[in-house]
Amino acid sequence: MDYLDYKIDHPLVPDSIFYISDFLDTDEERKLIDRVIQAPKPKWQFLSNRSLQVYGGYPSTEGMLAEDLPQWLQVYANSLQKMNIFDGNLPNQVLINRYEPGQGILAHEDGPLYHPVVATINTGSHTVLNFYEKSLTEGRKYRFSLLLWPRSLSILKYDAYKKYLHEIEEIDVDKFPINNNETLPNKIIVNFNLIEKNIKELMDANNCLRRQTRYSFTIRFVPKCHKLNLNKIFFKK
Numbered sequence: 001m002d003y004l005d006y007k008i009d010h011p012l013v014p015d016s017i018f019y020i021s022d023f024l025d026t027d028e029e030r031k032l033i034d035r036v037i038q039a040p041k042p043k044w045q046f047l048s049n050r051s052l053q054v055y056g057g058y059p060s061t062e063g064m065l066a067e068d069l070p071q072w073l074q075v076y077a078n079s080l081q082k083m084n085i086f087d088g089n090l091p092n093q094v095l096i097n098r099y100e101p102g103q104g105i106l107a108h109e110d111g112p113l114y115h116p117v118v119a120t121i122n123t124g125s126h127t128v129l130n131f132y133e134k135s136l137t138e139g140r141k142y143r144f145s146l147l148l149w150p151r152s153l154s155i156l157k158y159d160a161y162k163k164y165l166h167e168i169e170e171i172d173v174d175k176f177p178i179n180n181n182e183t184l185p186n187k188i189i190v191n192f193n194l195i196e197k198n199i200k201e202l203m204d205a206n207n208c209l210r211r212q213t214r215y216s217f218t219i220r221f222v223p224k225c226h227k228l229n230l231n232k233i234f235f236k237k
């Protein structure tokens with residue numbers, strides 16, 4: 001599979017966003033969610049608007065103390081490397097977010113500690129990711145949204161990573177256009193044509209769809225890493 005074939009081709013979108021539907025089958029999706037649910041309680045961090053699990057380590061300006069990924073995540077890191085999504089690098093950190101309906105994440109950028117690529121495996125529920133262009137003079141400006149359907153892989157690289165903020169609104173229902181030609185007042189969903197078929201049968205009479213529990217697997221590469229060296233700590237060698 002060549003991810004370059006899955007570039008979002010839309011006048012509002014920078015040249016560096018890719019969206020692959022059906023990256024997982026339902027069985028693979030179920031297995032990933034089960035692993036997350038089965039993780040020991042201390043693995044969870046509970047924030048007010050989402051919960052998360054971190055695998056691989058915590059990046060900092062000093063470098064990330066890298067831990068091996070568990071095998072069930074390593075297989076995905078390996079396949080993303082094979083697809084050359086990380087410019088030859090093997091991704092070494094996976095952040096899993098769980099959102100209940102009504103939860104989200106404030107507009108932010110992922111920042112310079114990561115190689116400027118993030119690949120996200122989307123599971124459990126749809127959501128809508130909003131993009132704002134950073135502007136020093138006018139503050140942030142809404143530009144477009146991506147609809148993230150379960151089992152898809154979304155990839156943001158370079159400009160999409162560096163020049164935009166991304167956000168998931170804390171809402172529990174999304175309203176969608178009736179068809180690809182209809183525009184919503186405050187939202188431009190640039191990949192709606194790819195999902196229209198799946199969503200039609202699920203929306204209610206007002207074209208609304210309720211969010212369910214969503215698990216996102218955000219996969220990244222932290223270039224600056226060190227392994228724990230016990231000799232160095234205990235014997236100052």
Ligand SMILES: O=C(O)CCC(=O)C(=O)O
Nearest residue numbers: 095097105110120216218
């Ligand atoms: O859940 C998502 O798809 C977005 C998560 C995100 O932006 C992040 O973890 O930095």
Ligand SMILES: [Fe+2]
Nearest residue numbers: 108109110166
């Ligand atoms: Fe992010």
